Amino acid sequence: MRALLEFLAKYYHWMIFIVLEVVSLVLLFQFNHYQQSLWLTAVTESVSRVHNAEAGVLRYLTLGRVNEELTRRNLILEYNLQQATRQIDLLSHDSTGTERLQADRMEGIDLIHAKVVTNSVMRRDNLITIDAGQVDGVRPEMGVVCGTGLVGIVFLTSDHFSIVLPLLNSRSHISCRLRGSEYFGHLTWDGGSALFAQLDDIPRHARFNIGDIVETSGFSSVFPPGLFVGKVEAIGNSDDGLSYKLRVHLATDFTSLQDVYVVAQQFQPEVHRLEQQADSLIKQ
Amino acid sequence: MVITFLQRLLWLVALVAAQMMVFNYIHLFGYATPLPYVFLLLIFPLNSSRWSILLWGFVCGLLCDFVSLTPGLGAASMTLTAFLQPLLLKAMAPKDSLEDMQASYSTLGLWGYVRYAGILTLVFMLTYFLLMSFSFFHIVDLAIAFASSWALTLILCMAIESVRSSKKKEREN
Numbered sequence: 001m002r003a004l005l006e007f008l009a010k011y012y013h014w015m016i017f018i019v020l021e022v023v024s025l026v027l028l029f030q031f032n033h034y035q036q037s038l039w040l041t042a043v044t045e046s047v048s049r050v051h052n053a054e055a056g057v058l059r060y061l062t063l064g065r066v067n068e069e070l071t072r073r074n075l076i077l078e079y080n081l082q083q084a085t086r087q088i089d090l091l092s093h094d095s096t097g098t099e100r101l102q103a104d105r106m107e108g109i110d111l112i113h114a115k116v117v118t119n120s121v122m123r124r125d126n127l128i129t130i131d132a133g134q135v136d137g138v139r140p141e142m143g144v145v146c147g148t149g150l151v152g153i154v155f156l157t158s159d160h161f162s163i164v165l166p167l168l169n170s171r172s173h174i175s176c177r178l179r180g181s182e183y184f185g186h187l188t189w190d191g192g193s194a195l196f197a198q199l200d201d202i203p204r205h206a207r208f209n210i211g212d213i214v215e216t217s218g219f220s221s222v223f224p225p226g227l228f229v230g231k232v233e234a235i236g237n238s239d240d241g242l243s244y245k246l247r248v249h250l251a252t253d254f255t256s257l258q259d260v261y262v263v264a265q266q267f268q269p270e271v272h273r274l275e276q277q278a279d280s281l282i283k284q
Numbered sequence: 285m286v287i288t289f290l291q292r293l294l295w296l297v298a299l300v301a302a303q304m305m306v307f308n309y310i311h312l313f314g315y316a317t318p319l320p321y322v323f324l325l326l327i328f329p330l331n332s333s334r335w336s337i338l339l340w341g342f343v344c345g346l347l348c349d350f351v352s353l354t355p356g357l358g359a360a361s362m363t364l365t366a367f368l369q370p371l372l373l374k375a376m377a378p379k380d381s382l383e384d385m386q387a388s389y390s391t392l393g394l395w396g397y398v399r400y401a402g403i404l405t406l407v408f409m410l411t412y413f414l415l416m417s418f419s420f421f422h423i424v425d426l427a428i429a430f431a432s433s434w435a436l437t438l439i440l441c442m443a444i445e446s447v448r449s450s451k452k453k454e455r456e457n
Binding site: 024026030035 | 339342356363415419
């Protein structure tokens, strides 16, 4: 308190000066129309600039949410495109009841959004952790996709997190096919670049070209058919020489993976249960 | 103390009256308008309290504003000039000056007084014209009006100081 009084005693003329200037300027802007209008114009412009800057910052801060929404939208559109293409194919060709039934079964897919918590691309067996778990409806064996393509399959789940076995893992085997044909194979990764994977077991009589699209085959309950995986980059032979081994340029950029969606298919638990029963019967 | 107050009051009334009745009607070449009421601040001695200079400056500016119909314009300019006057006088006063030294031709010398009065009137006129125009849209016209008004004000202030000095000498003799 004493220090404050000393300060006021020492610099009181500053306060008088400021008060008198403020009074003068209030009079100036209050009773002179010219200055008043210029002042209002300047203030309005300044406030507009501040609001504009604020809006810019807010826009930047909400980019994450926008990106998330765009990823989801992109995925839905991609899926709808596949569905529409399939419908056109079914309607334009002599389709059978079985094909129609399969197309109908593709409906009812639920997408669970998740953020990538940890990710690696440098190891031989990479794993991805996402922030969605059993509470969110995620179960093992569910497929995981992002806005541009395939990511992997859910391996382990806890209440709030899940471990995903991505394409970039030596134990990953995903059934894929070449778009426009029914030739399918297994997509694997043998290390090296995170941009490329291999599509094995494509039969020798299959006809295709470099640049052809690789998509999911739908021959499992994990992924619906027609999800974009990548493009054929190079053609080679398998080790035994009985089939082709294609080098696939993956559509998913694993190095910048942020938003993913877990594909929860309506009939997956049922199919999975049946597959398990079949396995146990065969083993007996 | 009371005499000093009355002397300043007399100066205040005289300068405001002169501004109201004479100088407000002068627009030399359509540009130069003298505002010699700033002279009131030039006569404050070295040992004046800063708050009193500020108040005198503010009141003088405000009165001139009322008679010139420019509320706040002169008051703001005079207050800023009054704030700087003690600093300037202290910086320009000779080292052996008395505590109550007053700026004049005899104490600062002719050139010293011209610099002192020139800087203070410059601050006053610059503030006044900037607040009046509030933009640099007609910068050439503004510069001409400012420079000519400043020169005319400075000449008038020096003329008033000449009269004041001579009267003071007569009284001393």
